[in-house]
Structure formats: structure tokens, C-alpha cells
Amino acid sequence: MSVTVRAFREADRVALLALWEACGLVMPWNDPGKDLDRKLAVGDGGLLVLEEAGVAVGTVMVGYEGHRGWLNYLAVSPTHRRRGCGERLVRAAEDWLAERGCPKVNLQVRTANTAAARFYEAVGFRVDDCVSYGKRLIDDGPGDHESRAKS
């Protein structure tokens, strides 16, 4: 398998949104098109695409706010799993952060997503002694009241 990791291009948009949906990453309280546009508006080049034979088969969104790096929207097409693609994307995101001097990377995993938890542990992440807090500032979707803080 010959895969490469590169920055997002506008031509990837439709494939990326379909990939996020197919990977179960689209939650009712999030609008993935708006999430994509907001990341592009930041202009940091932190939306990475894993491509095989010209087809986008994976993504990761990476960012650095000056203290911690953050990973979001890590996704590998169901047809390409367990071949090292997820690890490849995480390593590319870690390289992206290291180039910017970021000392630590954080991420959130939904408690029900035990497969993702096992993946992150396999690639070197450990559970921090923290509780994750959030506060919704812009209402993007029809999610119920309890879900509004969700990431």
C-alpha cells in the first residue's frame, strides 16, 4: 500500500465529509461543514489527509494554541483499517506539532468509543488525571440540551 499524508485541498471536501460520516464522527450537535470551514479559516494547514492512489482515505485535524496541541477528526476509512494508517496520521500530526515547538498533545475520546481508546493507547497515549469540561458557544445543531457541551 502506498499512502501519503498531505495538507487538505478544497477538492477533498466532499470525500472528507463522507469519510467523517462513514467513520461515525458526525454528531447531531456538530455541523461538519462548519467545522471544516472554521479550521480552514484558522489557516494553519492543520487539516491533514491520508491519500492512496489519489483517494482520501484518512484525516486528522491538528492544532496548537501555544500550550497544548490538540487532535480531532482522526478517521481512517473502514476499508483501510488495521494497516497502520491511523498511526501514520497520528505521527504526521505529532511531527506537525513538534515543528511548532508544542510540548504535549491532548485529545478527547467519547467514553463509548473503546476501539479508539485502544488505538490511542497502542500509539503511546495515556489517560490524563483530568475531567474534560466544555461549554458550547455557538449552537450548530439540533442536539438535545444535555449534549450541547459535547465536543
Ligand SMILES: CC(C)(COP(=O)(O)OP(=O)(O)OC[C@H]1O[C@@H](n2cnc3c(N)ncnc32)[C@H](O)[C@@H]1OP(=O)(O)O)[C@@H](O)C(=O)NCCC(=O)NCCS
Ligand atoms: C481509530 C482509527 C483511526 C484507527 O485507525 P487504523 O488505521 O485502523 O489504526 P492502525 O492500523 O494504525 O492501528 C494501530 C494499532 O492500534 C490498535 N488498534 C487499532 N484499531 C483497534 C481496534 N479497533 N481495537 C483494538 N485496537 C486497535 C492496534 O494495536 C493496532 O495495531 P495492530 O493492527 O498491529 O494490532 C479507526 O479505527 C477509525 O477511523 N475509527 C473511527 C473514527 C474514530 O473513532 N476516530 C477517533 C475519534 S477520538
